Amino acid sequence: MLRFITSAGLIIVHLTQATPVSRSQYLTNSPAAFPASALDKRVDDKPIPLKRDESGGIFTVDMVIDGILLPLHVDTGSSQLWAAHESCQSCQDAHMVVIDTPLPDGCVGEEKIQYAAGTLSGCLTNTSVSLGQYSVENLTILLATNISKEVAANGDLYSGTLGLADDKLTNSNTSTFVSALYAAKQISEPEMGFYLPGGNATDDQGQMVFGNPSDSQHATSNEPVNLERARPEDGVYVVNLTEVSVGGESVAAQQIAVLDTGSIGIGIPSSISEDIFDKVYGDTTEDHGGRKVDCQSPANTGNDISLDFHFKDKTFSVKYEELVSKPEDDGTCWALIGTYDGVEEADEKWVLGEAFLHRVYHTVNFKTGAVKLYDLEDN
Incomplete structure (x- = not known):
């Protein structure tokens, strides 16, 4: 978690x-x-x-x-x-x-x-x-x-x-x-x-499969991205992340990422956080340890803004509306991107929680740490 x-x-x-x-x-x-x-x-x-x-x-x-x-x-x-x-x-x-x-x-x-x-x-x-x-x-x-x-x-x-x-x-x-x-x-x-369907999905529940998970109704027949564990000594599902970009502009390269069903959002290295916050959200407001942001993409960041994750030759995109929480009473939303504590190699390790995972169907091998990322059938 x-x-x-x-x-x-x-x-x-x-x-x-x-x-x-x-x-x-x-x-x-x-x-x-x-x-x-x-x-x-x-x-x-x-x-x-x-x-x-x-x-x-x-x-x-x-x-x-x-x-x-x-x-x-x-x-x-x-x-x-x-x-x-x-x-x-x-x-x-x-x-x-x-x-x-x-x-x-x-x-x-x-x-x-x-x-x-x-x-x-x-x-x-x-x-x-x-x-x-x-x-x-x-x-x-x-x-x-x-x-x-x-x-x-x-x-x-x-x-x-x-x-x-x-x-x-x-x-x-x-x-x-x-x-x-x-x-x-x-x-x-x-x-x-x-x-793991996102907050805007029509599905009422997610699914977990043990033993033989590759044949899923939620995964397309396209070949998945096969990713080995990036750090053999690591005990979680950590893989190499080729590049991250916002609106076609690279913001990080040659990183590692942990796939974590126990996290809500997307954890990013603190060294590049301000650049990403600015490119995705524009103006933000600090509040109770989080950031309040516009619920719709601000004009200065572009209406089609997305955070794009590149694994080998495959890209998975998370749109702006998927990077914010549901609206609060004051009409603002919480940013689902944030820095984090308690993670080793924090300057290069990303934590990909539900805000990313709902964009893929993924499998993990709990003996080798290997991960497979599939396109979703309904994408």
């Missing part, structure tokens, strides 16, 4: 309070949900629906953990699966659904997760986890006993995170959920595919 500073402004949009949910509303028949034979049998690779929040920026999936159904944030920018625990007062104050799995003896919240915006702490335990037709009976997860205000701000949307990056980034250096599925032969290949 590589969130950047300007997303703090967007979090304000999500501070609506949900009605507290009782545990009984989420109980499942857990013995039947986790048949022992499921670990030895590969199931068909069926799309898993992803729920899109009203702004189109956060995608969640319903997952059963220790018999309780929780909405989890889908995040390829991190690896640890965590869930809100009943002992977490800050989780309950944020109206998260909590689980009552027993805490390990001596749990004092020593395990921590540091996102680019927000932190949480808790303890590791092993428990049963199920998602659609997939299940793992003894997966190591983190029970959150405390969360920061940044994480709590989206408590009405999700009650934990499904991390989908490399095993090496988990707190325990053990398997992620998808890695455990692959080891158990429940999925045929170590790959995942994502369709």
